[in-house]
Amino acid sequence: MRAAAVAIATVAALFLARVSAAETPDRHRPANGRETLLVLPESLEVAQANSAGDAAGAARQAEELLRIARASGDARYFGRAGAVIRPWLDREPIPVAIDLVAAELAQQRHDFGAARQHLDRALSAQPREVSALLMRANIGLLTGEFSSARRDCLVILQAGAAYAGTVCLASSMTGPGSLERSRRLLAALDAHGSEPVALARWRLATEADLALRAGDARAALEILERAHALDRTHEETRTRLAEALLAQGKPERALALASEPNPSLARLVVGLRAALAQDGSQATTWRRQVDAALEESRRRGASPHEREEGLLALHADQDAARALAHASRNFALQKDTADLRLLVDAALAAGDVQALAEARAWLEASGFEDRVAAARLARAAT
Amino acid sequence: MNRIGRALAASLLLLLAAAAATAHEGSTSYLELSDGRPEITGRLDVALIDVAASIPIDTDADRRLTWDEVWGNRDPIARELASAFEFSRDGTPCTVQVAEPWLTQRLGLPYLSFDISARCPKAGALAVASSLFFDSDESHRVLVALDSGSTTSYGTLSPIAREWAAPASDSAWSTALAFIGHGIWHVWIGYDHLLFLLLLLLPAVAARGADTAGRGRAIALDLVRIVTAFTLAHSITLGLAAAGLVRLPQQPVEAAIAASIVLAALLNFFPGWWRMRLPLAFGFGLVHGFGFANALAGLGAGAAPLPVLAGFNVGVELANLAAIAVALPVLLHLSRRGWYATRALPALSLAAAAVGAAWLVDRL
Numbered sequence: 001m002r003a004a005a006v007a008i009a010t011v012a013a014l015f016l017a018r019v020s021a022a023e024t025p026d027r028h029r030p031a032n033g034r035e036t037l038l039v040l041p042e043s044l045e046v047a048q049a050n051s052a053g054d055a056a057g058a059a060r061q062a063e064e065l066l067r068i069a070r071a072s073g074d075a076r077y078f079g080r081a082g083a084v085i086r087p088w089l090d091r092e093p094i095p096v097a098i099d100l101v102a103a104e105l106a107q108q109r110h111d112f113g114a115a116r117q118h119l120d121r122a123l124s125a126q127p128r129e130v131s132a133l134l135m136r137a138n139i140g141l142l143t144g145e146f147s148s149a150r151r152d153c154l155v156i157l158q159a160g161a162a163y164a165g166t167v168c169l170a171s172s173m174t175g176p177g178s179l180e181r182s183r184r185l186l187a188a189l190d191a192h193g194s195e196p197v198a199l200a201r202w203r204l205a206t207e208a209d210l211a212l213r214a215g216d217a218r219a220a221l222e223i224l225e226r227a228h229a230l231d232r233t234h235e236e237t238r239t240r241l242a243e244a245l246l247a248q249g250k251p252e253r254a255l256a257l258a259s260e261p262n263p264s265l266a267r268l269v270v271g272l273r274a275a276l277a278q279d280g281s282q283a284t285t286w287r288r289q290v291d292a293a294l295e296e297s298r299r300r301g302a303s304p305h306e307r308e309e310g311l312l313a314l315h316a317d318q319d320a321a322r323a324l325a326h327a328s329r330n331f332a333l334q335k336d337t338a339d340l341r342l343l344v345d346a347a348l349a350a351g352d353v354q355a356l357a358e359a360r361a362w363l364e365a366s367g368f369e370d371r372v373a374a375a376r377l378a379r380a381a382t
Numbered sequence: 383m384n385r386i387g388r389a390l391a392a393s394l395l396l397l398l399a400a401a402a403a404t405a406h407e408g409s410t411s412y413l414e415l416s417d418g419r420p421e422i423t424g425r426l427d428v429a430l431i432d433v434a435a436s437i438p439i440d441t442d443a444d445r446r447l448t449w450d451e452v453w454g455n456r457d458p459i460a461r462e463l464a465s466a467f468e469f470s471r472d473g474t475p476c477t478v479q480v481a482e483p484w485l486t487q488r489l490g491l492p493y494l495s496f497d498i499s500a501r502c503p504k505a506g507a508l509a510v511a512s513s514l515f516f517d518s519d520e521s522h523r524v525l526v527a528l529d530s531g532s533t534t535s536y537g538t539l540s541p542i543a544r545e546w547a548a549p550a551s552d553s554a555w556s557t558a559l560a561f562i563g564h565g566i567w568h569v570w571i572g573y574d575h576l577l578f579l580l581l582l583l584l585p586a587v588a589a590r591g592a593d594t595a596g597r598g599r600a601i602a603l604d605l606v607r608i609v610t611a612f613t614l615a616h617s618i619t620l621g622l623a624a625a626g627l628v629r630l631p632q633q634p635v636e637a638a639i640a641a642s643i644v645l646a647a648l649l650n651f652f653p654g655w656w657r658m659r660l661p662l663a664f665g666f667g668l669v670h671g672f673g674f675a676n677a678l679a680g681l682g683a684g685a686a687p688l689p690v691l692a693g694f695n696v697g698v699e700l701a702n703l704a705a706i707a708v709a710l711p712v713l714l715h716l717s718r719r720g721w722y723a724t725r726a727l728p729a730l731s732l733a734a735a736a737v738g739a740a741w742l743v744d745r746l
Contacts, residue, residue: 082519
């Protein structure tokens with residue numbers, strides 16, 4: 001019985017150690033008082049200026065906060081921008097510039113319905129407002145409403161924004177042969193080198209997505225490397241590149257990218273998957289980070305991270321049924337290539353015939369071409 | 383760049399960025415309290431960047447915040463934070479005090495950490511209200527954890543819900559009692575655990591002693607050993623998994639539990655190997671513990687506090703012992719028949735092996 005007592009005591013001690021470690025992060029008072037703890041964003045003062053009485057000023061201030069949020073990846077600046085425009089959302093009519101900021105904020109929190117409402121109102125006041133058209137097209141692409149996205153892309157082209165309109169159009173093409181048409185369209189698009197980095201990155205991201213859907217994962221990886229070289233701190237590109245590296249059997253580099261500072265939850269999940277694919281020695285550390293981020297998100301009352309939770313269930317927990325539940329809810333909200341692949345892979349792992357049939361039906365109805373997903377579905381059918 | 387180009391440059395920065403925010407989904411403060419009736423004590427952690435946005439602490443305006451600047455402004459910071467929180471018990475306000483700052487990190491960001499205390503009336507439910515940063519940041523949340531001794535309650539303050547009242551908390555004893563019920567129910571509906579245990583017991587009653595007393599002692603000793611090994615093993619892994627120290631996916635665990643039934647059943651055909659039941663009980667007991675942990679996680683108790691863990695484990699044990707108490711007299715009665723060891727034991731084991739194999743195929 002002594003051995004039993006020791007074992008039980010050990011478990012209890014480990015349990016208590018874990019609980020106390022989770023609840024009380026260490027704290028200290030630095031010995032060197034001159035050490036820099038934090039560098040404040042450059043234009044923070046501009047963004048904090050008081051412009052309560054002027055809609056254009058409030059919109060400018062909010063846009064500056066959005067700019068800081070994008071550059072730093074720090075979502076609190078989205079919250080500050082929201083607080084700046086809040087008083088204007090209760091007035092009629094809502095100024096177009098305020099509606100545009102509100103649409104960006106709604107899109108950022110994946111509330112695509114609210115974002116579309118703001119954009120529809122802004123575009124009814126200014127039908128050729130390119131920013132609004134571009135955002136609405138992007139929402140259409142994310143939610144699988146390709147024909148409405150295509151209409152907005154055409155208006156962007158008519159408004160004279162040829163480069164952006166072409167990339168937008170290439171992203172929105174559907175139907176048989178659309179993949180190759182889209183790739184040819186982008187290949188023929190002249191880059192002058194003077195395009196904004198964001199625009200060049202969008203083109204490369206679209207090209208990479210098309211290559212991936214065509215089954216050319218190696219080309220997709222090479223394109224993502226070029227996109228990453230444009231701005232090595234761009235979170236979405238960095239995460240996609242890490243995913244592509246992982247898919248190509250290069251977990252070491254994927255892990256290195258995932259380990260860079262201020263990771264998104266999506267990048268943390270890639271990090272965990274890469275750690276598992278490597279030798280598993282770092283997996284526990286990554287898992288704790290993922291769990292901590294998810295726990296904080298849940299406690300904050302944020303919308304569920306269905307895509308990330310689905311990937312976790314599928315690749316880290318090998319729990320196909322749970323993965324499929326997350327993947328289905330995720331696909332109801334967003335229909336990017338990654339969302340479709342997650343749905344198909346989870347349905348295959350779970351052996352869920354109905355989910356596979358629904359994925360097939362969506363591919364047929366939407367005309368969205370993804371040869372890899374289609375091949376996986378076809379193999380399951382035979 | 384023309385007007386369209388500028389507009390595109392601005393709006394394109396957002397494209398593909400919807401999922402690109404960091405693991406922080408906005409600004410978060412953490413308020414961890416302990417209710418020592420009448421005094422509330424605890425800790426308030428606030429992001430340094432949020433403090434800097436509301437109080438001018440960058441004294442030399444070089445955009446680089448140092449500890450000297452934080453320490454030099456500790457009084458206005460403490461005053462601002464103390465004025466942003468209101469504690470009350472049954473509507474009677476408490477006096478809040480915020481002490482000098484420490485430095486800490488939360489999800490990779492620098493945070494200022496303060497001891498916080500409040501003098502409150504002794505009786506009544508505690509309520510916490512805050513206005514911290516809410517007017518300037520819609521993303522701000524204050525995550526509250528209140529340790530009442532036996533239980534911890536959690537709340538979230540936000541711009542649209544600025545007050546949180548602690549729920550009437552269950553005692554540790556009532557929580558444990560509730561989870562004893564969950565443990566019993568899980569074993570009752572998850573009969574694979576029972577089947578495994580009963581398979582290990584089938585040979586026990588076939589033991590032969592020199593006389594009735596000797597046979598009884600041998601059976602009792604065998605039972606105690608097997609049940610203790612199984613209990614100890616599944617308690618270890620249940621504890622480790624509930625504490626988050628070890629994690630195994632559900633599917634292979636469930637498959638291994640089915641495999642344990644097949645193996646235990648096959649072992650019963652070879653009396654010479656019956657002594658292997660003890661290591662088998664311990665080894666597969668470890669696996670069954672992960673199964674119990676998955677069931678516990680399914681009840682929403684992934685990181686289970688001790689009353690939950692203890693209650694669930696006691697419930698599992700009670701169910702196991704109850705099953706043995708029902709099965710044992712029947713098996714003892716049957717074992718006195720000559721055909722028990724030669725026919726009944728192999729037949730029951732074969733049936734169990736078939737059931738286990740079917741589960742194994744289903745779970746793979």
